[in-house]
Amino acid sequence: MAPAHRQTDATSAGEEPRELPAAALDRLLHEPARLVIATLLYAVESADFLFLLRESGLSKGNLSSHLAKLEAAGHVAIEKTFRGKIPLTICRLTDGGREALRRYREQLKRVVDTLPE
């Protein structure tokens, strides 16, 4: 998902506007709870709602809402199924989601590199 707005840094008139590394961060993934969910899913092929609930420490409502946002952005695929009579919500990071997370990690490293000592 593209950031809502991007800051630029033009030092003088006529220069190409330069994007600040911090402004390029994926704001959807930068949100702490969503970052926790995405990193948990990054380490596995797929996981169900209960696992994410247990490992993230979020409430059911919070987790549902953040998963819905990640799904809307195409980062997470959610499949509702049944095991016997028990409903099961399987979540997995899409290829796009994996790539977005990898990019976010790199962007964050670049932000640190640009910080003054």
Place this chain on the structure above:
Amino acid sequence: MPAPGEAASDPPLPPSPAEVERRFLDAERRARRYWYEDGLGEIAVGGFFVILGVYFTTQRLVTGRLGPTADVLLNLLFPVIVIGAGLGMRRVIGKAKERLVYPRAGYVAYPQKQRVPKWLTGMIAGAVAGLVAVLARSAPGVEAWLSAFQGFMIGGFLWWLGRLSGLARFSLLGLVTALIGVLLSLAGGSSTVSGALFFGAVGLALMVSGWTAFRHFVRANGAGE
């Protein structure tokens, strides 16, 4: 994880890059640890080792006493046990997890690419077994140290598993396994008796550790959804 009845909330975290990196590594470790956390794997592997111990004991007691047919059948039983365990263990653990673990703490599927190819595992196991057999034949003194060798191999693997998963009990099991191997080698005795005692003792240690972990897991995660 919040205790039952306790309100859950967003974890407080301004994600600094170091924090994000730490969280990535932590998430990977937690996902790996989840497979071993419940102790079912230890119970299954421990059970397999106990069966091996019983097999070696039977071999020691029966060989040469019930006739050549019994000896041949007993020798044929060994690959059946090993191959059967190799093929069936992961399936049995998976089924047990489906019934006992996933309803309590959630389902996780692991990426297939993380697993070592079966042909490579087979080749390494074959090479190690061949090396041990050649060494035992060429230098009779080496046979006395077979238990210590097994102890260091299996103990080393358990120690590595402890480091990988962050579960200290595996590191402890690794040390115990190596110690059992060394003590059996120092005690002397035939390789069959040492093998029986080694696999029996390590198998029991794994089963006790697994059962303790499983009881703790069930207590911590309740009756399930």
